[in-house]
Amino acid sequence: MDAFAPATAATAHGPSLRQRLAAQGFDAVTLLVVPAAIFSLALFVYPFAFGFILSFEPKAGGDWLANYKRFFSDPFLYETIAKTLWLAIPVTLLNLLLAVPIAFRVRLLRHQRLLTTTLVLPITLGTVLVAEGLLNYLGPQGWFNRTLMTLGLISEPLKLVHNYWGVFASLVITGFPFTFLLTLSYVTGIDPALEQAGATLGANSWQRFRYIYLPLLMPGFAITFCLSFVQAFSVFPSAVLLGAPAGPTRVISIAAYQAAFEEYDYSMASAVAMIMGFVQLAIVVAVLASRGLFYRGPASGAKG
C-alpha cells in the first residue's frame, strides 16, 4: 500500500497547470505577444472603432446614416470610389505584369543583389520626392518632352502631368519595387528542379511557365496583388501633386482629407474612411477567396 501511495498522489494531481498550458502552446514566450497586442489595440483597433462610431454621429445631428446618405447621393463624393479604383487596379496589374518577367530573369542572375538594389531604390525615396522629380521630368519644359521635340517626334509638349497619367506614372514607380520584391521571393521559392523536370518531359519555356510556374505562383500573386493594391488605393500625395485633384484624380483619400481639414467635419471624414476601408476589404477578400481555386500546398515536390 505504502509503496503505491506516491504514484497515486501524482496521478491524482496530474501535470501542473504550467505543463498543461505549455501543452496548449501557451508558455512564457507567449507573453512576448503582449507589446504587439497593446500596440495594435492602441494604434489600430481603438482609432478604427472610434472612427466607426464617429461616422454614425453626423456633425449636423439628425439621421445616424446621414453621412453615408450624403456620400452616396453626391456624385462629387461617390465618384471618388470609381476614380480611385480606375487608378489602383490598372496600376497594380501593370506592376504585377512587369514584375513577373523581370523576377523570372533576375532569379537567374549572378549579380542579383545589384539589380535588386537598383530596382528597390525608388521605395526609399518616398512618394513626394518621386512626384517632384516627375513634375520636372515629364512637365511641359521637362527633359522628356524636350527630347521628343528635339528629335522631331512631337511638335508640342505632351501633357503628362496634372492629369491621370502623371499619377499613374508615379504609382507605377513607387509601387513597382514593392510588387517586384514580393514577386521575386515567390518565384525564387519554387524548386528549380521542377522546371528542369518539365523541360526533360518536353515542355517548352511557355509550357513550363503555363503548367508549372503559374499554378504554383497564383496564390503568391494574389497576395502580391492585394498588398500592392491596398498601397495604390490609398494614394494621396501624388494624386495631389501630379494629378488633377479636382477632376480625374480626385481620389477617395482627397475626399476624406477635404472633409476633415477643409470642412472640419470629422464625422463625415470618418464615414469616407470607413467606405474606403470597405471597398479595399471587398477587393482583397474577393482576390484572396479566388486563391481557393488553385493549389496552395508547398511548392517543392518531395519531402526531401
Place this chain on the structure above:
Amino acid sequence: MTIALSQFDEVRLDRVSRDFGALNALRDVSLTIRRREFIALLGPSGCGKSTTLNCIAGLLPVTGGAIWLDKQRVDTLRPEERGFGMVFQNYALFPHLNVRQNIGFGLKMRGTPKAEIDRKVDEALSLVRLQGQEHKLPGQLSGGQQQRVAIARAIVIEPPLVLMDEPLSNLDAKLRLEMRAEIRRIHNELGATTIYVTHDQDEALSLADRIVVLRDGVVRQVGSPKELYEEPAHLDVADFMGFRNKLRGRVLEIENGRVLLDVEGARIAGVAREHVSPGSLAYAAIRSDDMAVGTPGDRSLAVTVDTMEYRGREFVGTAHTAGGLDLVFRSHQAVEPGAKIHLQVEDNRVLVFAEPVQGRN
C-alpha cells in the same frame, strides 16, 4: 506492352567537357552506351557524375565535345527537344498535379490524344505498381511511392534514354534495397537504356551492366562490375571498390607481375596492377575482409586496436601501426581496443599500385 521505347543503337559522348569558370568539372569524357545497357556513373561527390548526367539531359550546356544519338548530334538541342527521361534526386514531382497528371505531363506537352494518354498512364501505373494511388497529390505519398511516380513519369514518354540522378539517396535503407530491385525489374521489362548516377558502389555493382568510375571530371575506369571489383585499374578505383587498406611500402622485388613490398618491416606480396619498379614506393591495396588476425611473423603487421564494431556475423575493427598506418580488418572475435595484435593477409588478395603522381592519382 505498348510502352515501346524509341530504338537506337548507341549514345556516344565524344570528348565532352564542362567548365564552370576556371573549374573543369568534366574533362574529355568519352563513352559509348549501347542500347538496353544499364550504365552506372560512380564516383565520390564532386567527381562530375551529376554534371555528366545534366549535360546528357541538356540541363547544362557542354563547353567542349559532342553528344551523339546514333548519327544525330544532340548536345546542341534544348532539353525538351532531346526527349530523354530523367529521374531527379528529389524526384521533382509537380506538387500541384496528382499522380495521374504528373505521369501524363510529358505526353500532354507532346499533344498526345487524351485517350492515348490515359491508356499509357494506366500502363505506366501498373508497371510501377501504383494503381489506386492515381488521384493523390505527391505530398500525400510516401518516399517510395514518389520515387515510383518519378520513374513512371520518365518512362511513359518512351525515351531512348532514361537518366537517373541518385534516385535512391533519399530513401531509408530497407526501401532502398526494395527500389533497387524495382529499378532493375523495370529496366528489364521495358528493355530500357539507363544511365544511373550514384556514389554507392553497392548500388552500382548490383544494378549496372557496366560501371564508369569518375574522379575529378575524368573517367578513371570503365568495366563490368566484376572487372571493377576484382581488377581495379587505379588506387582510387580500388578505394571505391572496398579496398579500404592502402599500405604504403617500398618495392623489394618483382617476379612475373608479383610484387613483394616492405611495409614497416612486414613483407606483403601482391599482384601488380600498375607498373612499379624495384626500390620505388608503391601501395598494397587490401580489402578489410581479407585482413584478419594472425600470428607474429615477417609477413604480418603489428598493430594496436582502436575500435571494434559488431556486424552480426563478424566484427570489423580499426587499428594503427607504430608507423601511423591506419588499417581496417575483420575478426570473428571481439578484440579489446588498445590490445596489440598481428594482422595478416592472404597473398593472392593483395593488389599493388604505383604511388600516385602528385595532383593526379
